[in-house]
Amino acid sequence: xxxxxxxxxxxxxxxxxxxxxxxxxxxxxxxxxxxxxxxxxxxxxxxxxxxxxxxxxxxxxxxxxxxxxxxxxxxxxxxxxxxxxxxxxxxxxxxxxxxxxxxxxxxxxxxxxxxxxxxxxxxxxxxxxxxxxxxxxxxxxxxxxxxxxxxxxxxxxxxxxxxx
Amino acid sequence: xxxxxxxxxxxxxxxxxxxxxxxxxxxxxxxxxxxxxxxxxxxxxxxxxxxxxxxxxxxxxxxxxxxxxxxxxxxxxxxxxxxxxxxxxxxxxxxxxxxxxxxxxxxxxxxxxxxxxxxxxxxxxxxxxxxxxxxxxxxxxxxxxxxxxxxxxxxxxxxxxxxxxxxxxxxxxxxxxxxxxxxxxxxxxxxxxxxxxxxxxxxxxxxxxxxxxxxxxxxxxxxxxxxxxxxxxxxxxxxxxxxxxxxxxxxxxxxxxxxxxx
Ligand SMILES: Cc1cc2nc3c(=O)[nH]c(=O)nc-3n(C[C@H](O)[C@H](O)[C@H](O)COP(=O)(O)OP(=O)(O)OC[C@H]3O[C@@H](n4cnc5c(N)ncnc54)[C@H](O)[C@@H]3O)c2cc1C
Ligand code: FES
Ligand code: FES
Numbered sequence: 001x002x003x004x005x006x007x008x009x010x011x012x013x014x015x016x017x018x019x020x021x022x023x024x025x026x027x028x029x030x031x032x033x034x035x036x037x038x039x040x041x042x043x044x045x046x047x048x049x050x051x052x053x054x055x056x057x058x059x060x061x062x063x064x065x066x067x068x069x070x071x072x073x074x075x076x077x078x079x080x081x082x083x084x085x086x087x088x089x090x091x092x093x094x095x096x097x098x099x100x101x102x103x104x105x106x107x108x109x110x111x112x113x114x115x116x117x118x119x120x121x122x123x124x125x126x127x128x129x130x131x132x133x134x135x136x137x138x139x140x141x142x143x144x145x146x147x148x149x150x151x152x153x154x155x156x157x158x159x160x161x162x163x164x
Numbered sequence: 165x166x167x168x169x170x171x172x173x174x175x176x177x178x179x180x181x182x183x184x185x186x187x188x189x190x191x192x193x194x195x196x197x198x199x200x201x202x203x204x205x206x207x208x209x210x211x212x213x214x215x216x217x218x219x220x221x222x223x224x225x226x227x228x229x230x231x232x233x234x235x236x237x238x239x240x241x242x243x244x245x246x247x248x249x250x251x252x253x254x255x256x257x258x259x260x261x262x263x264x265x266x267x268x269x270x271x272x273x274x275x276x277x278x279x280x281x282x283x284x285x286x287x288x289x290x291x292x293x294x295x296x297x298x299x300x301x302x303x304x305x306x307x308x309x310x311x312x313x314x315x316x317x318x319x320x321x322x323x324x325x326x327x328x329x330x331x332x333x334x335x336x337x338x339x340x341x342x343x344x345x346x347x348x349x350x351x352x353x354x355x356x357x358x359x360x361x362x363x364x365x366x367x368x369x370x371x372x373x374x375x376x377x378x379x380x381x382x383x384x385x386x387x388x389x390x391x392x393x394x395x396x397x398x399x400x401x402x403x404x405x406x407x408x409x410x411x412x413x414x415x416x417x418x419x420x421x422x423x424x425x426x
Contacts (some may be wrong), residue, residue: 130240
């Protein structure tokens with residue numbers, strides 16, 4: 001089955017069995033191995049992607065569901081060599097240890113900050129509650145999300161010519 | 165070829181799907197199944213409304229805060245983005261978080277096939293764990309709930325092993341109408357995860373009418389609740405623990421009383 005969708009801002013056509021899992025298409029067919037598979041059953045969030053701007057689990061999505069959708073994976077966040085502010089904050093603030101949960105955490109964070117530019121710590125915890133991390137103990141991830149929120153806010157102000 | 169309809173997030177379906185040989189019909193792009201609207205004193209919730217959309221909907225927030233409380237603790241944010249109310253109902257799990265609230269709210273399930281249309285109360289729709297009244301080639305179109313709900317207290321609580329992504333060990337939905345002086349004028353209760361299907365107890369509800377909302381009143385109906393449930397032992401909890409929790413959850417209602425606990 002031919003499927004047309006927009007992947008990381010690029011029009012994409014794939015010809016796959018409609019019941020293949022999206023995580024397998026991304027990782028195996030399209031070599032986008034940033035998206036991880038932890039549990040394969042919806043419980044760890046490592047496979048999170050954005051579909052039409054909303055976080056979804058690619059291990060619970062089948063190919064046919066991609067038709068006409070706008071998909072962003074972790075590979076689609078950076079611009080050239082420049083990391084996304086969320087990625088930068090994660091690296092700078094010790095939110096990455098083994099890194100396996102990171103792509104999913106980052107996608108959940110981007111989803112959150114798109115909806116809520118100034119989340120409280122408890123709102124951050126709630127937003128990443130579907131993402132498991134075996135390493136960090138979550139504190140540093142919450143710290144990083146706070147920093148990312150501020151950085152994105154400042155960047156927005158700068159763009160509006162209101163640099164402080 | 166056999167066909168399995170699915171609203172599809174596939175959150176319940178995708179693991180078995182890998183072993184499933186038939187055809188899948190994806191309902192997620194049918195607009196009318198994603199609608200929430202009011203008609204003749206009732207609110208219709210289409211089967212493909214996601215939990216996230218339900219939580220964000222103003223009609224639901226205004227009329228059925230109980231349902232919002234339940235959906236807020238369902239799964240995790242991405243599960244709520246993907247999972248639907250229709251999928252939750254059709255899964256017919258005793259732990260389904262929308263089921264106790266939908267029971268107390270008296271939800272009616274609208275079932276459709278190509279040439280038929282029928283309405284079944286939720287209570288009759290769910291026959292057992294994973295078993296529903298759906299016939300071959302029928303789908304759940306949506307649910308209808310009356311807006312003239314006569315209560316001023318609502319409570320949903322799930323007892324799980326952790327906060328997020330917890331499958332209920334026991335869950336409890338309650339609607340109360342309290343008079344200004346704190347007398348219970350109406351009570352509706354439903355428990356999840358403590359029997360093969362959602363448990364209700366009209367006996368307990370009736371017995372509380374006319375009584376003040378105090379620990380003493382609630383204590384008097386605990387034996388009725390313990391009798392109504394038929395829990396199992398499983399990896400998450402023992403039957404005995406579930407029975408005890410089902411009774412004890414009633415006492416959470418004290419926080420809404422004028423006089424607090426006695
Ligand atoms: C990690 C994880 C955590 C979860 N946590 C919770 C939780 O805390 N609480 C909870 O209640 N549930 C939980 N669930 C279960 C599930 O997400 C919900 O029940 C969800 O509402 C299912 O909706 P769906 O659209 O994904 O259904 P699907 O998985 O697509 O379908 C489920 C079943 O219903 C049938 N079906 C679906 N829609 C229709 C329809 N309109 N007409 C006829 N048949 C239909 C399908 O054929 C299938 O048999 C969890 C699931 C996962 C994977
Ligand atoms: S791999 Fe998808 S949630 Fe764990
Ligand atoms: S950094 Fe290792 S799982 Fe999160």
